[in-house]
Amino acid sequence: MITIGLDLGGTNVTAIAHDGAKVLASTKHRTPTTGGRSDVLDLLARAVDETMDAAGLKRKHVAAVGVGSPGIVTDGTVGNASNVPGFQSRFALDEEVAARTGLPVRVANDVTAAAVGEHRLGSGRGEDDLLAVFVGTGVGGGLILGGRPFEGGTGGAGEFGHLVVRQGGAVCPCGRRGCVEAYAGRRAMVLAAERAVAGGRASILFEVMREKGKPRPTSGVFRDTLQRGDALLTELLEDAVATLAAGIATAVNLLDLGRVVVGGGLADKLGAPFVARIEAAAQRSLFLQPPRARIVPAALGDHGGAIGAALVARDD
Template sequence: MIGVDLGGTKIMAGVVAPDNRILGRGKRNTPAKEGGPAILKTMLECIDEALAEAGVARGDVVAAGIGSPGPLDVDAGVILFSANLSVKNYPIGPELSAALGVPVRLQNDVRVGGYGEFMLGAGRGYTDLITAFVGTGIGGCLILNGRIVAGSTNNAGEIGHVVVKAGGPRCGCGSKGCMEAFASKTAMANRLVKAAKKRDCPLGEKILRKGRLKSGDLAQAVRDKDEVAVREVERAAFYLGVGLGGLVNVFGPQVVVIGGGVTQALGQPYLDMVADSARQQIITDPDKTIKFVQATLGDDAGVLGASLFAREMMAQG
């Protein structure tokens, strides 16, 4: 199986064995502003790199799965649009299927990541969970009674676009005050750059030079006690907690799994800040039995989840 994780910043592909071991990996920066054909071309480069590392030919591939930002038409394999990709109504599934000559299953990127954590990572052993991934944007996956909640439109679970402050900053989706507009890496980068234009802010200046914020640079700035960076991380963690606390009140999961590049880089102190903020909102868990844990699969969550969806597609015939 091939699993592909299409993100706003990077594309990752993996060749996945039947026992869920990743035999080969490929990784490229996402040409997010260049449109669908450029993304497909880069995706195929990642797949070929993974195949070469695994010692597997294209002809040996049985099926592929893609995790992509949404909203999507999963049945048609189409990205309808995305806040972080310059793509509209692009048939990424059929295009990749034609290129590889195998069936391709398209699903929401954080849904496949959440499913990967549920089946193989921090969510194993639970039936009710919320997963949240913090990166270029914020996405999530809701699983109740062991099943993904997709809703009537098959696009439910866009937790990053829950409004946490009415009239707040503009989000990439067009709304104002979304969790993503406060707590994503993009939101932090925007505020750090703004701060650098007014006062001493080493990280903001670095973003201006490099053109983007790396999660590792954010974590290093926090370790270096860059006051502006520390404040922005605390602010982002607070608003992520506000949103997750509200979702916990509605859905009552056993566990909240938090992942993504930002979480991975900042680690337990960040997770604790998010959990503390969430618990200030939560009124449905007086005994504090609901756990907040860090995702364990790292960058592999999306690749593994996408391959699981592809395998299920083949099993269903």
Template sequence: MVTVGIDLGGTNIYAVVLDGEERLGRAKLRTPSTGDRTGVIDVMDAAVRDALGDAGRDIDEVTGVGVGSPGVVMAGTVGGASNVPGFLERFSLADLLKQKVGREVRVTNDVTAAAVAEHRLGAGRGTDDLLAVHVGTGVGGGIILGGRPFEGGAGGAGEFGHIVVRQGGAVCPCGRRGCVEAYAGRRAMTLAAERAKAAGTSTILFDVMEDKGKARATSGVFAAAYERGDTLVADLLDDAIEALGAGIASAVNLLDVDVVVLGGGFADRFGGWFRSRVDAAMRPHLFLQPPRIRVVAAELGDEGGAIGAALLAAEI
């Protein structure tokens, strides 16, 4: 018997098939960029079938399907995910996907799912208290306490990206001010670069984007502009690193976790240099002395969320 995990992202839908902790198959499909939630659920179902095909297994052998979803997840329902068509208004993803695939479905926040995977099989092995920080388009968080995913009374916990690090600071894509994500999310950084350019600041970021044939400033575009000495991008990275450092320290001061697992496309692209600087930016704010906290790189990459979702599906 096997479980299937799905990670639903704004760009891609990943699926993996697990037998216990062993990965038997995988699939990766594009997330629809238009349409409604039915279209998204159809692609999630297709990803399940593709991953099962890759594993040489049948849907009858699946004991449960786990989903790591963006937005705020509560008791199988999802809402507030602006980057997936039809996922802004709250609805029961568990019920709709169950009708489609014919298997029990457990839905979790996507970064919580990634945190479960890193805890069990990745960079968080050996600790039972960790915070996963995902730096990508936005900034997400997932929490493991006492070895279990911590989702809060109503499932709304883990919103690390919306810890306030600068009262009255920059506007965040969430509409509020001074959140970590207002400085450290790639979308917010792109908007800040657009505003700075419109105000006359010199930057090659958007030239690099065009040269690479990209429709948006990807992590690779930011990295290339930085490597070519773009001072605006360097300043934006400084702000992102300081915000992540302060936000992580705040979370550590509150939760006393042992390990922070830093992942996500943006953090992964910049690698060890970025992680070291976040670590250094965090330390001046740590209350507990000597600090026990370690900031480590996520090990499971793009598939972490799907793997964690499959691990959680084993508990259905």
């Protein structure tokens, strides 16, 4: 059975054709930042067509389409996705994509889809109680419990980035205080670096950004700045490691998880040593001893969300 998986991000739409074991072809498009909902939906349909073409597939070969979408997903509808035009108010994303592609459509939260990918084909294989944490611009989380994605009563479960790890702490991009993302999300770390530099601290972060010709400090800029020994960013990263470890230990203590998979743009760029530091820091806060939970790097990289969406589409 072949399915198409779409990963709708704030920046890119990644689409893949998948046979249940491997990626047959993939395409990538820029997510529209202007216009409305129909521009995004038209792009999703075009991405399906182009991915079928790239894999040499006709519509009759494709069983279904899976969409991983940001926001709160319930029963094929999505809402509260502030990064995608027209996706704030709730609507039936499954019906809209089905009407445009003529294929059955299944929708999941994007991070939950990525967690499904890691569970079935990545570093989560063989473990049915796991948390997948994605550290990038923000910090996302997806839960697999008893071998199945767990999205909660209204689709809002797994918001790992908004676990409160410091009472009255730094302001998070969500507007609340002390969340994991307020310390470990790249956007929050850049804001903290800007404030420190404005206050007179030295840092080469923004110099490295300009050298690399980037409009903002990307995960690659973070990696290069850390490799050059920047003291400010090193401190911010230590704080990120500590808060990720506190959040992960909290989740493991609550749910008796067997594994935590850590991926996302920043974690992928910093690699296994970053994840090993998180694991070492988390061990001290784990209640069950000796701990059974392992904290490991994600395996599927950039395509993880689209692979997960393709796998979710097979489930119907």
